[in-house]
Amino acid sequence: MLTTPDATAFVLDPAMEREIKSVPHFRASHYRTWNLRHLLDSYTLGYVRPLRAWHTPTASTTIADVGTGYGWLAFALALETPARIIALDINARRVEAARAIASILGVEDRIDWRVGPLGQLPVADRETDIACCLEVIEHVDTDKRTIHDLSRTTTDLLLISTPNGALPIVFHDTALPFCHLMPLRMRDLYAKACRRADRQDNNQFWTPGKLASALPDFDRVSRFLHHESFSSWQDYMDYTNLPIQ
Numbered sequence: 001m002l003t004t005p006d007a008t009a010f011v012l013d014p015a016m017e018r019e020i021k022s023v024p025h026f027r028a029s030h031y032r033t034w035n036l037r038h039l040l041d042s043y044t045l046g047y048v049r050p051l052r053a054w055h056t057p058t059a060s061t062t063i064a065d066v067g068t069g070y071g072w073l074a075f076a077l078a079l080e081t082p083a084r085i086i087a088l089d090i091n092a093r094r095v096e097a098a099r100a101i102a103s104i105l106g107v108e109d110r111i112d113w114r115v116g117p118l119g120q121l122p123v124a125d126r127e128t129d130i131a132c133c134l135e136v137i138e139h140v141d142t143d144k145r146t147i148h149d150l151s152r153t154t155t156d157l158l159l160i161s162t163p164n165g166a167l168p169i170v171f172h173d174t175a176l177p178f179c180h181l182m183p184l185r186m187r188d189l190y191a192k193a194c195r196r197a198d199r200q201d202n203n204q205f206w207t208p209g210k211l212a213s214a215l216p217d218f219d220r221v222s223r224f225l226h227h228e229s230f231s232s233w234q235d236y237m238d239y240t241n242l243p244i245q
Contacts, residue, residue: 010079012037012105019104025097026070043076047134047159054221055130055157057083064088064128064153066118067136071098071111077132078107085111086128088121119146123153130154134161138172138203144214151215158218165205174199 021032031039057063061083065074068087077085089095092115102108116122118133118140131154140146151158163172170180174196179187184202191200212220 010040010105012040016104020101023097023100023104025093026101029070031070039072040076040079043073044080047073047132047161048076048080051130051132051157051159052081057081057130059083061130062086062128063130064123064132066121066131066133066150066153067139068098069094071101073132073134074098074111075102075105075107078102078110079105083129086114086123087111088114088116088123090115090117119149121149121153125152126155128154130157130159132159134159135163135172137162138165138205139201140204142204142206142210147211147214151218158215159222160211162211163203163205164208166207166209170203170205172205173201173203180205 017036020036021027026032055061057077059082061081062085063077063081063083064086065071065077066088068074068089071087074085074087077083087095087098089098095113095115099108099111099113102111114122118136131150133150137146137150137160150160163170165180169175169177173180174187174191174194176190176194176196179190179200180203182190187200187202188197191197
């Protein structure tokens, strides 16, 4: 349940939030309308603190945030742990904006920013202790080689969050029943007929079984679902001001 405004010891005050929302590139994104303090808290509560149940980061720990976007997981990690953070994204302008936000938050010296795509990550084999990849792999492909590029970077933990392609409805895309299971051309027609063509992004979703088979060297220890109930998911959406599609 995301019910407390004091999820982190760090306080993102209104002046900081205004400055962040004026950062070039970020100010043109839809994120500028969100409650940024709640957004930061959602990464802390939803990922960083549960991660610490499996690994206690120290100053010698290296954590990768693959597909960092504007850096919110990287910021939460830097604020909550003493670890060294590597933040990677394919979009150089997003990385530039994220670096500027890190400076506003005072964590610019804690994060190593890199630009590169999943599949050709600019990270050495076993360079990290923990690799995190949140809501990214569905935007790439379902090729096992893509997941191998992610898994090769870490010596210990791999945290992946992605929509469950085995479910009849995936809210990350059109949210139309079985649409994500259809060939791409049929998806387009289905989405257009239901007036949701603007949400049809041709994402490719992994099933839990396929993802597990692509990671034979890892023991799966996480829950099947990120949220324990529908009400928990609604609390998350309400707290962070995320749009429910």
